[in-house]
Amino acid sequence: MESEYRELVESCVRDDRKAQREMYDLFAGKMYVLCLRYAISQQEAEDVLQESFIKVFKNIKKFRGDSRLGYWIKRIVVNTALNHRRNKLYMYPMVDVDEIHQNVGHDKVFSDYGYEELLSMISELPSGCRIIFNLYAIDGYGHKEIAKKLGISEGTSKSQYSRAKMLLQKKISGEQLKDYEKFK
């Protein structure tokens, strides 16, 4: 277990509310952004965050310290977000699409965007491919793991990811073009 969090975790195991608040203050900010990436609204993100931290505090005794505390909490938040969205996930088409090759050539044009602008772009993605994009591109899950988590085929995961990537690149290209025309 990370020595810096050892006492904090032990206090949380004893249901010490002050320690729980301290842990919340340490990780809630990052986890809130994570929730905003998966949720379709701010309200839903708050609900997921609340539910996640309650799970964290109720299960903190299971944290063995074999992984980083932040990573352990992140996995709980991701799983909670997926559970929250699971019913709504399949309202959107989740079928294989043709492989979309990244030949748009605008890969490096959005290097100066801040996370809030990128978050805004993600939130405009269709729900199904937004989740897969989040899992694969940002949270580091492989397609095999995503397929298992969401109960879909690996091919579907890959194609949905490609679709998300294409939509994002188009979005960025469009933004760049607008900026360029404004500048001109």
Added chain:
Amino acid sequence: MKSSNNRQWFEAYWEKAFRNASKKPPDAVWDKINAELAGSEISGYKKRIVFFKWLAAASVLLAVGMGFYSLYYDRNNLNSESPVVQTNIADDTDKMDSKANTFQSEDNRKSRTEDLAGKEVLSQHDIALNATEMTKGNTGISDVPMNAELLSEKPNNTSSRYVAENDVAIAHNRNNRSDAYDQATMPGSHMTALPESIATIWVSSSMKKPDLPVDYMYKRPVVPVNFKNKKKKQPLQLYAGLNFSTGMFDPNFEGGSPESFNNADLAMFSSYSARTLNTVNVADDAVISNESYLPDISYSYGINMGARVAGRWVLRGGVSYIKANTIANTSAYYQDNSNNEKYPVLKSVNYQNDGVVEIRQTEGLQFDNTFEFASVPIKAGYIVLDKKLNLTLFGGVSSEFFLKNTITQKNDLTNVYENDRGSESPYRPVYFNGSLSTALGYTIAGHYRLSVEPGYRMALSSFTKDSFVLTGRPDAFYLNFGLSYWFK
């Protein structure tokens, strides 16, 4: 390859963009988390209380069930309790001399014949006569009913006169009774032995309970030898033991209201004159302290002595040390800036300080609020089941002598605060409890008894002083484990 590089760059960019992204969530999120965690704690406590309630209810049901079983068993097992009990009729009574029956009056015979023919209920005449008819001897006269068992054991002792036990043989089969009666009472006939299978009978509860057998020669009741001594006085049984109990102690505080403090209106001084704070600053514009209390697991241990005083009644007394835990919640604390001492804002904390004190608000401060008592109980018990496995219902009262109240914050944010027995204490030096319990015991090696005793204890008087703003009548569900030694 290029495509692969593009992908890696693409994902790396997004991952990096969000790696340290952070945004403060609204405060309402923590408030909801805090409320839900507090709710689940309360739910946990409630579950524990429910466990003890069910335990108490189950033990009462068990006691009632075993009580009914015990009563039913005792009523039917009359061979050891009732004055009308069975005996065996020997097979070798075939030589019973009919002369022995010649003293029977004609009236008696008629009466018995009618009775045997028309009723299931045997009269005391039948009982006396049946025994008398079985008298084996050459005297021809017997002034007491004979014990048929003795006859069978001593078939040749024809001259002995035997004194009947309480127990008199009764033939339950009407035909057999009639045959036996006819043969035994008709002059010149011999009594025929009754089959052993029907010789021993149970007397049903509907049968009329006979009085003493009657000596038909002298028309006076026959007093069996041990009849008067049937209800033997039991010797006083003393016992001493150790006990340990655990349970949920709920202080049941009532009254009071949330305390509010602000620099403009320090209402606390009018409400809580016991506090002598020289200078007070309220950290925020206003501080509101909500306090609440939850039951928690408590335990006690002690010694007890008792005696079986009469029949199934026992008395028990002793002395125990009780450590009763509760959880106190508050949302504010005092801080002495001169020495950095901190104490919770609770109504039972009579904080006194001459320095500058600051009152601060914080979320979810939780304290172990522990009461220590010396308990002197006295209980009366009724033994429902008195076997190796035994069951006793107890009721009683106890005096709880207050020793100390300690308020400790779980992670040592605040200093430990104590209320002792002094005049400043908000708690009475002594208060009284009433209790009900059921003890299930098991006797080992004749002298030792292990027992489990679930019960409920409730205050008969408040354990807080009248001057204190809160009133508390504590109650507790508990489970007592005991080991006692019975002196016999």
